[in-house]
Amino acid sequence: MSVLAAIAVLAILILVHELGHFIAARSQGIYANRFSLGFGPTLLKYQGSQTEYTIRAFPLGGFVGFPDDDPDSEIPPNDPNLLRNRPILDRAIVISAGVIANLIFAYLVLALQIGIVGVPQEFQFQPGVIVKPINEQSVAYQAGIRSGDIILSVNGKELLADKSSPLLLTKEIQSHPNEQIQLQIQHENQTKPLTLTPTESPDGKGLVGIELVPNGKAIYRHPQNPIEIFTVAADRFQQLLIGTVKGFGQLVTNFQETASQVSGPVNIVKIGAKLAADNSANLLSFAAIISINLAVINILPLPALDGGQLAFLLIEGLFGKPLPAKIQEGVMQTGLVLLLGLGIFLIVKETTQLDVVQQLIQGL
Known part of the structure; x- marks a missing residue:
């Protein structure tokens, strides 16, 4: 369905x-x-x-x-x-x-x-960073990382329940091109160690080909009035529009690294189906983004x-x-x-x- x-x-x-x-x-x-x-x-x-x-x-x-x-x-x-x-x-x-x-x-x-859902009030963080390999050819995927896995630590440094954890993970990966890094991964409620070696990007930084998402959930409150609904929606719309335009800009200026992220109808339906399975309200976000x-x-x-x-x-x-x-x-x-x-x-x-x-x- x-x-x-x-x-x-x-x-x-x-x-x-x-x-x-x-x-x-x-x-x-x-x-x-x-x-x-x-x-x-x-x-x-x-x-x-x-x-x-x-x-x-x-x-x-x-x-x-x-x-x-x-x-x-x-x-x-x-x-x-x-x-x-x-x-x-x-x-x-x-x-x-x-x-x-x-x-x-x-x-x-x-x-x-x-x-329907409410206005985002705060984000309740949990330990670790949720990751998703950008494609099956990425270093992360080849090393065994799958979409939805949670990285709990990198090189012995715990990724705490904090908004700075994705930045810490990014810095560790970027600062170790062509060097092994040690990760602690949570995959389907099982924790296991994992070792991978970031490749070196043209600017000399380490690259493993993953997208990072803070681990946690947003806390919502009921909007105070219709004006707040349309104001918050306008801010969200602006963020999505600017982000989309920047994404297409990167596709032009950095085609070699971003072309693999282009999705066709099958992947778009697959993403939408996963969002709908997780939470039917996510279909509204999916509709707006697409x-x-x-x-x-x-x-x-x-x-x-x-x-x-x-x-x-x-x-x-x-x-x-x-x-x-x-x-x-x-x-x-x-x-x-x-x-x-x-x-x-x-x-x-x-x-x-x-x-x-x-x-x-x-x-x-």
């Missing part, structure tokens, strides 16, 4: 994105003749007065279709309500509306979560994404005329092929790494 819940969250986020485009178009009187949630074979279809609504077999996608791209459309090419015949600002609003919808949705979800990520990804000036179309509009605004249709189509089609190829690669890679698939492979 947790997997279905995670898939449902992704489908809702895609629906929100496409509704942003659709509402922005229809509210300006711009024709939109197709609205689809999902890709692939059609499961359900409804023909409205102007728009065909469909639900398709694969929910991890969707689109809004315009008669501009329909060769069978009976609308005259010079109709002012065709998207391509509208001023640049009108088109920019339609193209960017999906991103805006995802951002607004993320903020409202955070507000809902704070209203919604913000969808917004940031789509606004990037890449072909086949909203940001790529906005880049074409910017060029049109600067030079007073659009790029030739053949050039735009060629760029968008190339970008679409690359994105689909990357998506298929990530799906295949992540599917083969699932525990159930690994067991099947080992049984062959």
